[in-house]
Amino acid sequence: MLCPESQARNYHFILQQMSQLHADFFDNDAQLVARALLGKVLRHRYQGRWLAARIIETEAYYAGERASHSSLGYTSARRAMFMPAGTIYMYHARGHPSLNVSTQGEGDAVLIKSAIPYEDSLTSPDMLRYMNMAFPDERPPRRLCNGQTLLCRALHLSVDDWNARQFDASHFYIDDVRLEVSRIIQTTRLGIAAQRDAHLLYRFIDYDYASCCTKNPLTSRTLQEGRDFHILKI
DNA sequence: CCAAAGATGCGCT
């Protein structure tokens, strides 16, 4: 007979095994993976505590276009983009870590661009406090993960620990807890120079959380639906 | 040395 604490641990482990995303999830076209990742939950164990965030914004990158790091050529730092689908690719963007996952197609990947903290029975009660420890100032929950480097900092994910590695049910993985995503905004990626395929509509946002993403197309005066962005119904 | 798939505060509308 297991003690209650062991039972809880077992239950936790079984839930992880049931719902975590495996390599076959990522072994698809980068845009499909980018869309499917919306509503999925990043879970990272940091100092014995489980931290989690719901993905609300992603970008797809292909070796065959000019915005991707892989299109710049193979280097050791970029090797994870060329590794099998489901390999974690992390790099430093302006001094802070950024999280990507390789997909089907050598050199193709998805950038996880923003998320919001997600609390449930698996996460630590003091999760928000631990996320906030990454920042000098006190931040409201919706400002903890709304940026590709901010979410890595809040979840305490480092390049040294996770670049070119695989997800792992005991430390860091992506979970499918069946959250509903009914509409997706498809629009242009951010921070891409005009001559590097900036026009491609490879950025995806969970419509219901557009107000929490890095840059909301719905409230822009200059962007027009049908030209600069589309709303996809699932 | 400097470019790079950022984040922020400030001033303006």
Place this chain on the structure above:
DNA sequence: GCGCATCTTTGGG
């Protein structure tokens, strides 16, 4: 809300 200047750290030529 938007554009712009300025701060940031690392890997690669």
